[in-house]
Amino acid sequence: MSEAKTIYAALLAIQQGIKAPKDKDGYGYKYRTTDGIMQAAKPLLQENGVICTLTDKAINIGNRYYIEATARLIDIATGDVIEAKGTAIEPDKLASMAPPQITGTASTYARKRALEGLFLLDNEKDVDSKEVQDEIAAQTRQSAAGARPSRNAGNSKGAPQGGGSDEIRRRALHGLSEAMKRAGLSKEEVSAICGVHFKKTSSSELSNGQLSILAAHLEEWAAEAMAGE
Numbered sequence: 448m449s450e451a452k453t454i455y456a457a458l459l460a461i462q463q464g465i466k467a468p469k470d471k472d473g474y475g476y477k478y479r480t481t482d483g484i485m486q487a488a489k490p491l492l493q494e495n496g497v498i499c500t501l502t503d504k505a506i507n508i509g510n511r512y513y514i515e516a517t518a519r520l521i522d523i524a525t526g527d528v529i530e531a532k533g534t535a536i537e538p539d540k541l542a543s544m545a546p547p548q549i550t551g552t553a554s555t556y557a558r559k560r561a562l563e564g565l566f567l568l569d570n571e572k573d574v575d576s577k578e579v580q581d582e583i584a585a586q587t588r589q590s591a592a593g594a595r596p597s598r599n600a601g602n603s604k605g606a607p608q609g610g611g612s613d614e615i616r617r618r619a620l621h622g623l624s625e626a627m628k629r630a631g632l633s634k635e636e637v638s639a640i641c642g643v644h645f646k647k648t649s650s651s652e653l654s655n656g657q658l659s660i661l662a663a664h665l666e667e668w669a670a671e672a673m674a675g676e
Contacts, residue, residue, distance in 0.1 A: 454527040457495035458520055462567045464491050479568070481559040488566065497522050501561070503554050511536060514550065516557035518565045533560025536631070536669060556666065619658035623650060626662040630669050637661075640668050 467487040469477040485499070492499055503516040519530045535557040562568070627637060638649045644664075645657055653661060 453525060454497065454520065454522040454529055457497045457522065458529055458565075460495050461488060461491045461497075461520075465566050465568070467566070467568055479559070479563075481555055481562060484559065484562045484566065484568065488562075496524060499562075499565075501558050503557055505550070506534075514553040514557045516554065516561040518558065518561035520565060529565070531561050531565035533557045533562075533564060535560065535666075615655050619655040619662075622662040623658050623665070626665040630666045632665065632669055636669065637665070640665070644668060 465484075465487050467479050467484045469479045470483065471478050471480060481501075488499060498521050500519045500521065501516060502519075503514050506513045506515050513534055513536050516533045516535075517530050518533070519528055521528050533556075535553040623637075627634075632640075634649075641647045641650055641653065641661065645653060645661070647653055647657075650658065650661065
């Protein structure tokens with residue numbers, strides 16, 4: 448029993464001590480990287496007498512391929528192991544990437560998810576939480592306010608009418624388009640995600656705020672959907 452406790456005590460110490468903030472910017476939100484997590488974990492691994500290994504394998508389900516990554520924490524004294532898994536789908540195609548790069552991208556994302564699970568790193572906010580729903584509502588109100596003409600519009604010479612709202616929409620749609628390319632998702636797959644998380648049949652029915660939330664969470668939700676199939 449003492450040996451079994453050793454690795455769990457080490458894991459607890461790492462979970463409590465690791466600092467891996469989301470310090471990278473992209474697609475309108477912050478995220479962490481696999482390398483960032485490992486750099487933060489290395490001193491704690493050595494301190495607690497354990498090592499961490501990352502492996503992955505391809506899984507074929509139907510006509511799609513998934514990368515299943517496994518993060519293993521190994522006690523160097525006893526050989527005891529704790530592991531966590533993460534899954535990511537290989538996109539059908541990415542014009543700017545060769546096939547090995549596509550697999551590598553899915554592997555990197557799956558490994559990050561596995562490490563986040565092993566070290567109890569928070570991932571993204573729950574879209575059903577009050578915090579996120581309030582954020583969506585606030586962004587929607589802000590977008591709606593931008594669409595309303597100002598009371599002083601008649602006194603403003605050469606001021607564009609409604610351009611601010613159009614620009615917000617354009618940016619929101621562009622952000623979603625970029626996120627779809629990054630995740631390798633089709634319009635049909637995104638529509639399915641909209642149905643699950645927003646109760647809408649397509650992204651065209653979403654508010655500007657909801658589009659931003661969708662773009663920020665798209666890869667995570669797609670991975671969860673594919674892992675659950």
